[in-house]
Amino acid sequence: MHKLAPSHSRRSFLRIATRASIFAGASCTFSALVSQPSLAETPKRIVIADGAISETALAMGIVPLAMADIPGYRAWVQEPKVPDQVINLGARFQPSMERVAQLEPDLILTSSFYANQYSKLQDLAPIEKIDIYSSSKTPFLNAIGAARKIGEVTGYPDAASKLVFETSEHIADASRSLSKARANSVLITSMLSPRHMRVFGKNSLMQDVIDQLPIRNAWAGPTNLWGFATVTIDQIAHYGDAAMIAIEPVPDNVERAIDHSPILSELPAIKRYGLITMPPVATFGGLYAAGRFARLLAHSLSNTNTGNAEPA
Amino acid sequence: MKTLLRRPFMYHGAIPVTLFGAMALLSVISLHIETGSLNPAVILDLATKTGTQSLLLTHGWTPRFLIALVAGAGLATAGALFQHTLKNPLASPSTLGLAGGGKLFLTLATLYVPSTLVVGDDIIALLGAITVGLLVFTLARRSGFSPLVVILTGMIVALYCGAVTTALAIIHHEWLKSLFIWGSGDLTQDGWYILGPLGLKVAVGLVIAITLARPLEMLNLSDHQASALGASPARLRMLCLLIGCWLSATIVAAVGIVGFVGLAGPAITRMLGIRRLRSKLGYSAAFGAMLLCAADQGIQVLSAHIGTLVPVGALTGIFGGPLLIILIRQLRANATPVRNTTSTQISNRSLLHIRSLLGLLVVLSLVAAIFIGRDVDGFWQFQWAGDLQTVWPWREARILGALVAGTMLAIAGTVLQRMTANPMASPESLGVSAGAAIGMIAVIFAIDAPSAWVQISGASIGAIATLIAIFALTRQSGYAPERILIAGIAVGALFDGFIAFLMAGGDPRAAKLLAWSSGSTYGLSFDRASILTIVAVAALPALPALARWLNLFPLGPMTAKSLGVDLSISRGLMLLFSAILTAAATLLAGPLSFAGLIAPHLARLAGFRHALSHTMGAAAIGAALMVSADWLGRILFFPWEIPAGLMAAIIAGPILVWLLMRIGRNGS
Numbered sequence: 001m002h003k004l005a006p007s008h009s010r011r012s013f014l015r016i017a018t019r020a021s022i023f024a025g026a027s028c029t030f031s032a033l034v035s036q037p038s039l040a041e042t043p044k045r046i047v048i049a050d051g052a053i054s055e056t057a058l059a060m061g062i063v064p065l066a067m068a069d070i071p072g073y074r075a076w077v078q079e080p081k082v083p084d085q086v087i088n089l090g091a092r093f094q095p096s097m098e099r100v101a102q103l104e105p106d107l108i109l110t111s112s113f114y115a116n117q118y119s120k121l122q123d124l125a126p127i128e129k130i131d132i133y134s135s136s137k138t139p140f141l142n143a144i145g146a147a148r149k150i151g152e153v154t155g156y157p158d159a160a161s162k163l164v165f166e167t168s169e170h171i172a173d174a175s176r177s178l179s180k181a182r183a184n185s186v187l188i189t190s191m192l193s194p195r196h197m198r199v200f201g202k203n204s205l206m207q208d209v210i211d212q213l214p215i216r217n218a219w220a221g222p223t224n225l226w227g228f229a230t231v232t233i234d235q236i237a238h239y240g241d242a243a244m245i246a247i248e249p250v251p252d253n254v255e256r257a258i259d260h261s262p263i264l265s266e267l268p269a270i271k272r273y274g275l276i277t278m279p280p281v282a283t284f285g286g287l288y289a290a291g292r293f294a295r296l297l298a299h300s301l302s303n304t305n306t307g308n309a310e311p312a
Numbered sequence: 313m314k315t316l317l318r319r320p321f322m323y324h325g326a327i328p329v330t331l332f333g334a335m336a337l338l339s340v341i342s343l344h345i346e347t348g349s350l351n352p353a354v355i356l357d358l359a360t361k362t363g364t365q366s367l368l369l370t371h372g373w374t375p376r377f378l379i380a381l382v383a384g385a386g387l388a389t390a391g392a393l394f395q396h397t398l399k400n401p402l403a404s405p406s407t408l409g410l411a412g413g414g415k416l417f418l419t420l421a422t423l424y425v426p427s428t429l430v431v432g433d434d435i436i437a438l439l440g441a442i443t444v445g446l447l448v449f450t451l452a453r454r455s456g457f458s459p460l461v462v463i464l465t466g467m468i469v470a471l472y473c474g475a476v477t478t479a480l481a482i483i484h485h486e487w488l489k490s491l492f493i494w495g496s497g498d499l500t501q502d503g504w505y506i507l508g509p510l511g512l513k514v515a516v517g518l519v520i521a522i523t524l525a526r527p528l529e530m531l532n533l534s535d536h537q538a539s540a541l542g543a544s545p546a547r548l549r550m551l552c553l554l555i556g557c558w559l560s561a562t563i564v565a566a567v568g569i570v571g572f573v574g575l576a577g578p579a580i581t582r583m584l585g586i587r588r589l590r591s592k593l594g595y596s597a598a599f600g601a602m603l604l605c606a607a608d609q610g611i612q613v614l615s616a617h618i619g620t621l622v623p624v625g626a627l628t629g630i631f632g633g634p635l636l637i638i639l640i641r642q643l644r645a646n647a648t649p650v651r652n653t654t655s656t657q658i659s660n661r662s663l664l665h666i667r668s669l670l671g672l673l674v675v676l677s678l679v680a681a682i683f684i685g686r687d688v689d690g691f692w693q694f695q696w697a698g699d700l701q702t703v704w705p706w707r708e709a710r711i712l713g714a715l716v717a718g719t720m721l722a723i724a725g726t727v728l729q730r731m732t733a734n735p736m737a738s739p740e741s742l743g744v745s746a747g748a749a750i751g752m753i754a755v756i757f758a759i760d761a762p763s764a765w766v767q768i769s770g771a772s773i774g775a776i777a778t779l780i781a782i783f784a785l786t787r788q789s790g791y792a793p794e795r796i797l798i799a800g801i802a803v804g805a806l807f808d809g810f811i812a813f814l815m816a817g818g819d820p821r822a823a824k825l826l827a828w829s830s831g832s833t834y835g836l837s838f839d840r841a842s843i844l845t846i847v848a849v850a851a852l853p854a855l856p857a858l859a860r861w862l863n864l865f866p867l868g869p870m871t872a873k874s875l876g877v878d879l880s881i882s883r884g885l886m887l888l889f890s891a892i893l894t895a896a897a898t899l900l901a902g903p904l905s906f907a908g909l910i911a912p913h914l915a916r917l918a919g920f921r922h923a924l925s926h927t928m929g930a931a932a933i934g935a936a937l938m939v940s941a942d943w944l945g946r947i948l949f950f951p952w953e954i955p956a957g958l959m960a961a962i963i964a965g966p967i968l969v970w971l972l973m974r975i976g977r978n979g980s
Contacts, residue, residue: 076486089951091483093827094834096951097706102688112761113820117835119764120705135760192490193433195500196621198818222620230493230621230817232500234372237364251490252429262371263502268364284820 042155043107047100047125049092049118050111051077052132052286056147057109058082059288060159066103068092068114075249077282079292093117100124107153128153132286133203133226140208143287163287170291174298175213181301183243183273185218186210187236190283191246194257194264195233200283203227209290215301218242226284233263240268245276245300247283276300327580331602338609339377345613346373375501376612379510380605380624383499383567386514386559388577388600389521392593393556395578397531397549398459402736402797405560405574407463408553409470413444414564415495416473419480423487433494434506434565441561444469449550451969456535456546457553460735461972464913467736468965471906475961478830479954485823496812497570497625499608510566517559518597525590528552532589569812570625572632572805573600579636607631620817629809636802637785663925666918670932677936681711681943686950709838714942714956715935716845717833717901721908722915722934723855724890724897726927729912730862731886732793738909739894742796742887743803745903747778748895749829750807753814756821764835768899775895778803783887791883807903831902831957833942841900848896854889855927861886862923901942906961907934910968917971937964 048054048067055073057064058080066087067073073082087103089095095117100108101124108127110118115129130149132142144164151160188206190198200206201219204227210217218239223229236244244267246254257264258275265271278300282289340350346369347355358366359374387405394403405411417440421428428436448465455461481488501507528548530538535545560574577600578592586592608624615622685703687693695703721739728737739745751774755762762770782803786795811829814822827834861882864872873879894908915929941959948954954962 072484072486091485091827091952093482093485093824094832094953096946096953098685098703098946099688099951101702101706115761116764120837190489192493195502196490196493196498198489224620224817224819226820228818232498232621233502234368234500235615237368240364252426253433256430257502260505261502263367266364266367 043153045103045105046107046109046154047089047103047105048109049089049095049114050109050130051092051282052143052284052289053109053111053130053146053150054082055080055282055288056143056163056286057150057154059286060147060150060156060163062150062154062156062159064109065105066099068095076280077285077289078280080288097121109150109153132205133284135225137203137225138208139203139205139227140290143205143285143290147287167287167291171209171212171294174294177298177302179214181215181298183215183241183301185216185239185242186297186301187218187239187242187244187269189236189244189246190228191250191254192230193251194254194261197231197233197236197246198228198283199231199236200228204283205285205290206281206283206293209294209297213294213297228283233267236269237263237267240272242269243273243276243301244269245278245297247278248280250275250277325584327583328599328602331580331599331606335602335606335609338606338613342609342612343373371503372501373612375504375507376499376608377605379501379507379567380499380608381601382507382511382514383563383570384573384577384604385597385601386517386563387570387574387604388596389518389593390556390559390563391574391600392578392581392596393521393528393552393559394574396528396589396592397457397552397556398463399531400459400463400734400736401579401582401794402575402734402801403463404571405556405564406470406571408448408466408557408560409444409473410441410557410561411564411569411571412470412473412477413440413442414438414561415491415569416440416477417443418491418494419477419488422491423480423484437494438561438565440473441557441564444473445557445561449553451973453550454973457549459549462549462553464735464972465969467909468968471909471961472965475830475906475958475965478826479958479962482823482827482830482955483949483952485826489818492812492815492818493621493623494568495625496623496816497568497628498621498623498816499567506566510562513562514559517555517562518593521555521559521593522590524551524555525588525593529589568623568625570604570628571808572628573604575801575805576600576603576628576632576636603632604628620819622813623816626809626812626816629805629807629812631809633802633804633806633809636805637781637799663919666920667929670918670929670936673936674932674939677940677943678711678715681714681939682707684943684947686947690950692947705838709836709841710833710942710946711939712838712845713833713836713841713900714938716841716848717897718907718911718934718936718938718960719931720848720893720897720900720934721938722911722930722932723852723927724893725908725934726912726915726930727858727862727886727890730923730926731865731883731890732797733866733868734793734797735913737793737797738906739890739897740804740904740908741800742891742894743778743782743800744775744891744894745898746800746804746807747781748772748775748898749825749903750774750803750810751777752828753807753810753825756825764837764840768840771899772895775898779888779891779895782891783884787884790880791887793883796887827955828902829904830955831904831906831960832945832953832955833901834953834955836900844896844900848893851889851892851896854885856924858886858889859923862927901938902955902957904957906957906964907937907941910960910964911937913968914964914971917968 046064048057048064051073054067055077063083064086066089068089069092070082070088089099105125108118108121108125110129111131112129118127130146132139132146147160147163151157188200199219201217201223203223207217207227221229278296281293344350347358349355359370390405394407395401414437417436418433421436448469451465452462530543531548538545577596580599581592581595586595607628611622611624611627683695685693685695724739748771751770752767755767755770782799785799789795861877864875864877869879911930911934914933915926920926920929937960938956941963942956945954945956945959
């Protein structure tokens with residue numbers, strides 16, 4: 001297969017942007033993104049509607065009073081852990097408004113995607129809209145901006161700087177260890193069945209992270225606003241030199257099919273590297289997920305790794 | 313039964329030829345895309361070699377081509393068998409709810425006992441389909457498999473399975489991603505291991521059906537005539553249904569849900585004026601196979617240009633819907649209407665008791681919905697004063713919306729069921745609600761984060777456009793009920809296709825839509841609820857004016873005509889009346905509120921016979937049902953919400969089945 005030249009301009013742009021935001025501080029780089037907090041005191045009763053915002057806030061040590069779909073978060077995002085005292089609001093698409101009202105929040109954090117559900121709460125508490133996946137299609141930069149804004153409105157700007165710094169460290173570490181990886185291009189997938197998968201590309205957080213690493217994402221096909229495409233097995237059959245990485249959970253029937261499905265077992269990527277699995281990462285995550293993804297990707301592609309355990 | 317042809321056979325002969333041509337052309341193009349050549353020698357050479365491209369040809373393209381033919385033929389034959397047995401041109405493999413049962417079992421297994429998936433998805437789905445089939449058979453056996461009871465129990469079981477599945481899908485959306493693909497029927501293959509067993513099973517079903525076609529033909533006669541000839545209509549119907557179930561259950565288990573082919577195959581056959589059952593089965597199988605194969609090959613041609621998965625099951629809905637609408641003009645559905653014969657004789661005194669009981673039910677459901685909730689820690693609570701004040705702004709609009717929507721849907725459903733004399737008729741089958749939902753989809757996907765009012769405007773435009781289209785399409789026939797229902801089913805199929813396509817692609821906006829489209833009052837504002845309430849109430853005074861027609865139409869259109877009713881005008885007005893109520897209710901509580909189907913049946917089974925009292929009884933039942941469904945959906949799994957439309961099906965489905973059973977026992 002032909003090999004594409006990694007896009008140097010985009011890569012260095014992202015790196016510079018990360019560093020700039022660490023050293024220059026939030027107020028100048030992201031002043032456009034950050035609105036002035038309208039609160040007299042630090043909010044204590046924070047309600048979060050969006051998974052990526054919950055993840056970012058938790059990574060900054062901010063424990064919300066309540067958030068949506070906690071069981072879903074525990075299964076599909078896992079890290080950072082949700083403390084037991086956080087109250088569940090129900091489905092992300094239909095959080096229980098009665099519960100939100102009863103909780104008397106003093107700040108509501110949401111993304112535009114869920115904002116409609118909360119608009120009636122405007123009189124109850126200020127609502128901050130924070131978007132990572134938007135038409136600007138720069139999820140990594142947006143994730144940095146989101147962390148900054150969360151820090152700003154909750155009164156923990158330093159925690160945001162710390163998270164941005166840690167993330168860039170994780171990416172730098174991963175970059176070092178991936179320079180001697182066993183594969184130099186990857187397909188990042190979420191398996192749905194032996195014949196179907198989501199494959200992540202442009203507009204995804206994973207793409208933005210891979211762009212900062214010395215490997216490349218083999219998938220150059222079209223993706224949606226959230227950075228993935230749902231494809232069938234034949235559409236990835238020709239990516240011979242890429243390692244196929246499946247984000248867990250992987251359905252049982254996929255593992256079994258690797259032995260008996262003629263096409264799956266004969267896929268060049270799988271014949272060469274096997275199906276490499278990776279512990280759950282929020283596929284529509286925030287800044288923490290970016291660092292976690294870099295770390296787990298480096299681990300799963302390192303030459304010494306044969307199992308699929310998470311690095312200690 | 314007599315099929316009248318409006319045009320000679322030769323004219324209609326163009327349809328099979330076009331269909332075959334489309335299939336052949338698309339297959340050749342997709343084969344060229346797959347192999348890069350059209351030279352048979354090159355393709356043969358590739359097929360015998362090893363390597364990725366050869367593998368994709370021999371284990372991907374080829375079994376996929378064949379499985380489309382097999383599944384299409386089997387589904388269309390099953391559809392023809394169901395339509396024959398149930399004497400209803402709207403019956404299809406989905407009428408008995410087998411696919412719904414398969415999906416429910418797969419959902420439950422995926423969520424709660426994933427270890428069982430080891431035996432294979434197809435086995436679990438087949439178990440679900442068989443369980444549902446057995447349930448319907450048990451319920452229908454007592455009535456000698458009377459078409460009405462089979463259709464009703466099948467529909468209720470299907471709705472029930474669908475409601476539970478969707479409720480679970482809303483809560484556990486992430487876990488069911490792969491199930492959404494199964495549910496939208498993608499035919500991608502990775503070997504011959506699915507096709508082999510399926511081909512055998514379908515072949516067995518087809519051979520049995522065609523061999524037994526002659527005795528099954530007797531179902532065209534009335535039960536008395538058939539019995540006089542020494543046949544047992546009940547046994548014949550059971551046999552016919554069994555073969556249909558065998559075909560649809562094995563196919564759904566193997567390839568997932570592919571709707572519409574089972575309806576369209578027999579519909580084309582009927583258009584050609586084919587009358588003998590054996591020929592009907594054969595032609596249906598051929599048309600079904602060609603339809604599904606053409607659609608699936610078309611997808612493979614297009615897939616390079618589309619960024620996401622297009623499952624053929626979803627596509628058949630999206631293209632099949634408009635196709636059916638075009639066909640309506642030529643379709644002369646001549647099935648004898650299935651009469652609602654299962655009403656109970658009841659004295660006036662007990663009717664009074666039932667009326668007060670219904671009134672009490674409405675009041676009780678309102679009291680519960682207003683005052684009983686959950687506190688901040690999730691404990692059940694009688695809410696009053698301060699507690700009530702906190703949650704009231706979120707409760708008032710929903711209770712009003714549910715009350716009004718339930719009433720309106722029940723009235724619209726009663727009018728439609730009486731007017732069409734078809735027990736499958738419901739506000740949803742009018743297509744107006746699906747049209748509204750399509751408008752909503754368009755807005756959600758065209759505009760970034762549209763506001764509630766923009767969404768509602770989109771839905772309103774969709775509803776009005778659909779209504780105009782349905783009037784235009786059925787005007788020529790004097791608004792013949794079959795045409796209206798088929799047009800409604802076509803719009804419904806279009807909507808289902810869109811939803812299945814979006815769910816399979818995994819776009820997060822689809823999950824948002826799923827919650828709304830399953831009949832939810834969530835996010836209803838008081839302003840909107842009030843405006844729509846006024847619209848609905850303004851339409852109500854027309855009801856007494858319709859009462860005479862509503863009393864006459866269940867006796868058949870000829871009776872009504874001989875008594876001096878202008879069929880065209882009366883039908884048009886009744887249609888308009890129910891469409892306005894349905895549209896208002898859809899904007900209040902989403903497009904899928906089972907109240908409109910179930911309440912008229914419950915009212916009839918409770919003993920209401922005359923048009924006005926039947927309508928009023930249904931209205932009370934619909935109101936109580938929707939209010940309590942909305943309340944239970946809101947607090948039963950607090951803070952998780954089950955949309956009211958789904959909850960209504962979950963509550964009322966078993967009640968209706970129980971009533972049907974009771975009547976069956978009394979010897980109807």
